[in-house]
Amino acid sequence: MSNTTDTKLMNLPNILTLARIGAVPVVVVLLMFESKTTSFWAAFIFSLAAITDWLDGYLARKWEIVTVLGKFLDPLADKLIVMAALIMLIPLDRVPAWAVFLILGREMLVTGLRSIASAEGIVIAASNLGKYKTIFQMVAIIGLLLHYRYYWFFGLEVDLFHASFHNAGIFFFYISLIMTLWSGFDYLAKFFKLFAR
Numbered sequence: 529m530s531n532t533t534d535t536k537l538m539n540l541p542n543i544l545t546l547a548r549i550g551a552v553p554v555v556v557v558l559l560m561f562e563s564k565t566t567s568f569w570a571a572f573i574f575s576l577a578a579i580t581d582w583l584d585g586y587l588a589r590k591w592e593i594v595t596v597l598g599k600f601l602d603p604l605a606d607k608l609i610v611m612a613a614l615i616m617l618i619p620l621d622r623v624p625a626w627a628v629f630l631i632l633g634r635e636m637l638v639t640g641l642r643s644i645a646s647a648e649g650i651v652i653a654a655s656n657l658g659k660y661k662t663i664f665q666m667v668a669i670i671g672l673l674l675h676y677r678y679y680w681f682f683g684l685e686v687d688l689f690h691a692s693f694h695n696a697g698i699f700f701f702y703i704s705l706i707m708t709l710w711s712g713f714d715y716l717a718k719f720f721k722l723f724a725r
Contacts, residue, residue: 539593541584548584548605551577552612555673559616564676570613571673577609578666606662607635613669622672622694627705634712641719650722657711664704671697 551573558570584602587593611632617623674693 539588539591539595541588541591541593542595542601544580544584544587545601545605548577548580548609549601552608555609556612556616559613559620559673562620567673567675571670574609574613574666574673575670577605578670581606581662581666607639610665610669611635613673617669617672620675622675623698623701627701631705631708634708638712638715641715645719645722655711655714655718657707657714661704661707661711664700664707668697668700668704671700673697 554573555570555577558566558573581602588595611628614623614628614631618625618628671693674697676694677692
């Protein structure tokens with residue numbers, strides 16, 4: 529492989545995507561040693577990863593450096609960070625296992641349908657439902673990772689974050705669950721409609 533190809537592949541959007549993948553084991557380890565402090569840092573790292581999800585796509589389009597590697601890594605990174613966080617939250621009793629199973633099942637179904645469609649040369653356009661689902665999912669997971677009531681801010685004891693982050697997180701989680709299933713059925717309908725032709 530030439531240096532030119534290496535440079536093209538290792539552009540800033542792809543590096544940001546790889547950093548998001550690198551954040552996965554960090555979040556997992558922090559939640560393995562669960563406490564208010566580790567939960568806070570897991571939420572902080574997840575938030576940074578969520579920002580890179582938007583930033584890498586924006587930069588790739590703006591600089592017109594969309595690569596095949598980037599198209600593969602970006603959705604992979606999204607699924608890894610989201611599913612890792614949700615699975616780790618199950619034994620902490622912050623999310624119901626059945627709901628995480630439905631989300632994981634939907635992701636596997638859509639990925640499989642995309643593979644079949646791609647093999648047939650068919651492109652199924654992503655709907656806005658999927659984008660909204662991702663936004664609500666990210667917000668929900670940040671709230672569920674924070675979980676606790678916080679009475680400090682940069683070392684100061686203040687009653688700034690008195691609200692329960694878990695309650696806010698679980699509220700957005702169920703909204704994202706509805707959107708996840710809705711967008712999954714929408715994608716399934718589009719798939720069969722296109723193949724029926």
